Amino acid sequence: MTTVSAPIDATKxxxxxxxxxxxxxxxxxxxxxxxxxxADPDRVAKLSYDLGDxxxxxxxxxxxxxxxxxxxDLASELGIEARRDAMFAGEHINTTExxxxxxxxxxxxxxxxxxxxxxGQDVVADVHEVLDRMYAFAERVRSGEWKGVSGKRxxxxxxxxxxxxxxxxxxxxxxxxxYADAGIDCTYVSNIxxxxxxxxxxxxxxETTLVIVVSKTFTTLETLTNAREAKTWMLKSLxxxxxxxxxxxxxxxxxxxxxxxxxxxxxxxxxxxxDPENAFGFWSWVGGRYSVDSAVGxxxxxxxxxxRFQGFLEGFHEVDQYFxxxxxxxxxxxxxxxxxxxxxxxxxxxxxxxxxxNQYLHRFPAYLQQLTMESNGKHVRWDGTPITxxxxxxxxxxxxxxxxHAFYQLIHQGTRMVPADFIAFVNTPNxxxxxxxxxxxxxxxxxxxxxxxxxxxxTADEVRAEGTxxxxxxxxxxxxxxxxxxxxxxxxxxxxxxxxxxxxEHITFIEGTVWGIDSYDQWGVELGKQLAKQITPAFHDxxxxxxxxxxxxxxxxxxxxxxx
Ligand code: F6P
Numbered sequence: 198m199t200t201v202s203a204p205i206d207a208t209k210x211x212x213x214x215x216x217x218x219x220x221x222x223x224x225x226x227x228x229x230x231x232x233x234x235x236a237d238p239d240r241v242a243k244l245s246y247d248l249g250d251x252x253x254x255x256x257x258x259x260x261x262x263x264x265x266x267x268x269x270d271l272a273s274e275l276g277i278e279a280r281r282d283a284m285f286a287g288e289h290i291n292t293t294e295x296x297x298x299x300x301x302x303x304x305x306x307x308x309x310x311x312x313x314x315x316x317g318q319d320v321v322a323d324v325h326e327v328l329d330r331m332y333a334f335a336e337r338v339r340s341g342e343w344k345g346v347s348g349k350r351x352x353x354x355x356x357x358x359x360x361x362x363x364x365x366x367x368x369x370x371x372x373x374x375x376y377a378d379a380g381i382d383c384t385y386v387s388n389i390x391x392x393x394x395x396x397x398x399x400x401x402x403x404e405t406t407l408v409i410v411v412s413k414t415f416t417t418l419e420t421l422t423n424a425r426e427a428k429t430w431m432l433k434s435l436x437x438x439x440x441x442x443x444x445x446x447x448x449x450x451x452x453x454x455x456x457x458x459x460x461x462x463x464x465x466x467x468x469x470x471x472d473p474e475n476a477f478g479f480w481s482w483v484g485g486r487y488s489v490d491s492a493v494g495x496x497x498x499x500x501x502x503x504x505r506f507q508g509f510l511e512g513f514h515e516v517d518q519y520f521x522x523x524x525x526x527x528x529x530x531x532x533x534x535x536x537x538x539x540x541x542x543x544x545x546x547x548x549x550x551x552x553x554x555n556q557y558l559h560r561f562p563a564y565l566q567q568l569t570m571e572s573n574g575k576h577v578r579w580d581g582t583p584i585t586x587x588x589x590x591x592x593x594x595x596x597x598x599x600x601x602h603a604f605y606q607l608i609h610q611g612t613r614m615v616p617a618d619f620i621a622f623v624n625t626p627n628x629x630x631x632x633x634x635x636x637x638x639x640x641x642x643x644x645x646x647x648x649x650x651x652x653x654x655x656t657a658d659e660v661r662a663e664g665t666x667x668x669x670x671x672x673x674x675x676x677x678x679x680x681x682x683x684x685x686x687x688x689x690x691x692x693x694x695x696x697x698x699x700x701x702e703h704i705t706f707i708e709g710t711v712w713g714i715d716s717y718d719q720w721g722v723e724l725g726k727q728l729a730k731q732i733t734p735a736f737h738d739x740x741x742x743x744x745x746x747x748x749x750x751x752x753x754x755x756x757x758x759x760x761x
Contacts, residue, residue, distance in 0.1 A: 201292045203580045204713025205275050212271035219267055220543040228259055228678050230652045246529035249515050250693055251700075253529045254683040257652040258536055258616075259544070265526075268535040272525050277710050284706065285521060287315035287482070291717035292579045298717045299480075300487035300702065304513040304695070315482065323480070327492055331477055332503035334457070335495070338407065339379040339502060346451045347404045347440045354383040355401060356496040357427060358411030359419045360567060362459075363387040365489025365698075366411070366496050368564035369509070372557045372694050375626045377500045385496075386427075389419040394426055403434040403455070409496050410458045413485050415465035418726070424469065431455055459492040484717050486567045487702060490695070505691045512695025520703045530700055533682065534707025540616045540680065541590050541708075548591035550608065552600055554621035554644040555689055561620070562594035565701055572705045572716035579715040588712045598643045609651060609675055617679075619648055620697070622686045644683075651679035 207213050234240055234256070244256040260268075272278070284290050287297040302313060302320045310322040337343040341350035356366060367385045370377070377383075386397045408427050412420040432441070432448055441447035449470075457475040458466040461483075466476045477492035489497075490513055498506045516530065525531045540546035549569075551562045573589035595603065597619070608615045621644045625637045654677025660670045686693045709716030735741035735753050742753055 201580045203582065204578050204710075206585060207271065207275055207711050207713065208585050210271060210274040212267055212274045216264075216267045216271065216539070216543060219263055220539075223259070223261070223264075230257060230259070230678050231654075233261065246527075246532075248519055248529060248700075249512070249696055250687040250690075251696055252685045253533075254685070255529070255532065255536070257648055258680045258682060259678060260536065260539070264539065265532070268532070268539060269526055271538075271711065272531060272535060272707075275711060277531070277707060278525065280710050281521065281706065285517075287313060287320065290579075290715075291484075292715050293718040293720065294481075296717070297482040298484065298487075299482040300484065300490065301513075301517045303483065303488075303490045304510040304517065304699075306514070318480075320480075320482075324491075327477055327479065331492060331495055331498050332506075334475075334477075335498040335503055338499050339381065343407075344454065345404050345406070346435060346447075346454045347438075349404050351407045351499075352381055352405040353401050354381060354407050354409060354496045354499055355397065355427060356383055356385045356409045356411060357387075357420055357423045358385075358459075358493070359387040359417060360571075361485025361488050362411040362413060362417075362420065362493055364486075364560070364564045364567050366494060368558075368560035369489060369494070369497050369694060370500060371560050372689060373497070373501055373505065373509075373691055374557060376502075376505050376691065379500065379502065381500050383496045383500050386423050387419065389422055391426075394423055394430075398427075398430055403431050404438065404440060406431070406455065407499070408456045409499075410456065410466075410469070410471070411460070411493055411495070412458075413461050413479070413483075413488065413493075415458070415460040415462040415469070418729070421469075428452065428456070428470075457495070459495050485719075486571055487717075489698065501691065509691035509695040512690075512692035512697075513699040514695075515692075516696045516699035516703065520699075530703045531707055533700070534704040535711070536682070537590065537616070537704065537708050538711045540614065541588075542586050544614050545587075546590060546614045546616055548593060548613075548615055550615050550617040551592060551594040552597050552617055552619050552647075553594070554597045554619060554640060556596050557689055558620065559596050561697075562592065564698075565592045565594075568701055569705050569708075571719045571722070573709050573712065573714060574721060575709075575712075575714040575716075578713035584712060584714065586712065588714060589708075597647065598640065601643065601647065605647065608679060614679070616681070617651070618682045618684060619644055620684045620686070622689045622693075624688045648681045648683055650675060651677070651681050653677045654679075 241254065241256045246253040280290065284298050285301055287299050289295050289297055291298050297315050299315065299320060303324055305321045307325045310325065311319055313320045338351050344350060363385055370383050384397045386394050408431065410420065410424040432451060435441045435451050436443050441451050452470055453472050456471050458471045459477050460466050461479055461481055463473060463476050463478050467473050477495055479488065479491040483491050490510055494506060520530045537549060551565055553561050569592045570589055575588055577583055608617060621641055629636045654675035657670050657674050660673045665673055705716055732745065732749060735745055736756060742750060745753065
């Protein structure tokens with residue numbers, strides 16, 4: 198039986214008490230970013246960081262030198278660096294599942310083979326063995342050497358997975374579309390709602406489609422249901438087209454040419470009928486939401502090519518190295534995690550907006566929702582004791598400028614604090630001019646305008662100077678002091694995207710460690726799964742209906758009365 202050491206209760210540390218006092222003093226003195234900028238000409242330089250091609254400006258956060266010092270004290274009193282090192286070394290920091298947490302090994306270079314033995318396995322060697330197989334497979338598909346059963350080259354990937362086996366690949370595929378140059382497009386199906394599959398296979402030619410079934414456990418209801426449906430669709434379409442004649446041999450050959458799988462459970466993949474030759478494995482020490490850089494990214498390797506995927510992995514690795522080797526007082530990754538704790542626990546922020554000023558990143562907030570909320574939405578600590586403070590803020594967002602015309606009103610003038618990360622890139626692959634105006638600059642002007650308005654606001658005098666009627670002045674004032682972090686990259690490359698993902702993975706780790714929680718389990722999804730199994734028969738079975746609570750029963754009766 199594993200013995201689990203109790204986490205230090207952050208709220209009982211001297212640093213926590215000092216942060217509380219410091220917060221109360223700042224609030225009572227009146228927080229003013231305008232004054233803080235005026236008083237300290239070095240503020241921007243002090244709070245700016247460079248990490249590879251990403252530039253960070255933290256100066257528009259509600260922090261002073263003293264805040265940073267106290268947050269660093271908290272990190273040191275909680276031993277965060279030691280826990281980080283334990284994670285990278287493969288210790289079983291996922292206590293409730295008794296597992297190592299080693300997504301960082303997925304991006305270590307092949308030259309690191311032999312340096313990380315976990316549970317008797319050479320982890321880096323294993324990673325590269327699978328990567329090499331995936332790269333070889335992807336090259337065959339991209340070059341046209343791999344053919345469908347009718348002899349045509351593959352032009353579409355239909356990827357089936359959910360949660361971590363979907364959100365990462367979709368997000369990255371969307372983000373790196375300009376790099377998808379092999380004439381192969383990807384479609385992702387996740388929902389068990391039949392509408393998802395029905396709409397996604399419309400227009401797909403089965404003869405040129407490769408289905409990738411992605412599931413860490415290979416037991417997930419949605420994925421297995423959809424995979425069976427895809428199998429039926431594929432075989433029926435090929436039979437209808439006269440490509441195969443419906444004999445078991447021809448069916449098996451069609452499946453062999455059109456279905457591959459990604460899983461940690463290769464035995465279950467074989468049971469499903471997928472050739473083990475066409476299966477790519479990963480390991481229990483890769484959490485679903487931390488798996489886009491494992492075999493789960495197979496669709497990306499096919500669409501983007503091994504070289505781009507390698508660049509993606511190198512972006513992650515650069516941030517990993519920085520996170521491990523940079524002292525926390527200069528470590529923007531650690532600081533961003535600590536800042537989130539500052540807002541959640543001392544300002545009572547309930548949510549955190551992530552606002553990409555890049556349309557290609559339109560699925561990034563959704564991806565981050567699973568990463569952060571499935572990791573840190575917990576009510577007990579890693580030893581099972583209750584948490585005495587708030588955890589896991591709600592992450593949300595939409596790309597700018599769309600959000601500006603939707604929910605920014607609340608961030609600017611609402612009664613809640615919503616710390617926000619703005620993410621933008623200097624260059625665009627789609628430069629265009631409108632009436633002599635560079636449209637990308639028009640776009641970036643909006644990113645800068647929003648962070649400026651949120652930080653510095655607009656005073657009553659400024660509003661009056663515009664001739665506004667006095668009664669309307671309050672409605673048109675902006676208090677300012679709404680915290681933002683700006684992340685400005687050079688180009689949205691595979692490398693930069695890998696770096697961004699690793700950044701948020703480690704931010705999530707920092708927050709989870711402060712709260713003393715196991716950020717790598719997800720028991721909160723289990724009850725719903727169990728109940729769904731127990732409830733579903735009640736749509737038809739009276740006995741099962743009778744066991745339901747009154748509300749569920751009434752809803753099922755409504756269903757029964759209206760089902761066509
Ligand atoms: O429902 C939660 C979850 O277990 C996620 O953590 C995971 O990413 C997703 O389901 C899919 O699981 P699998 O990859 O095993 O199909």
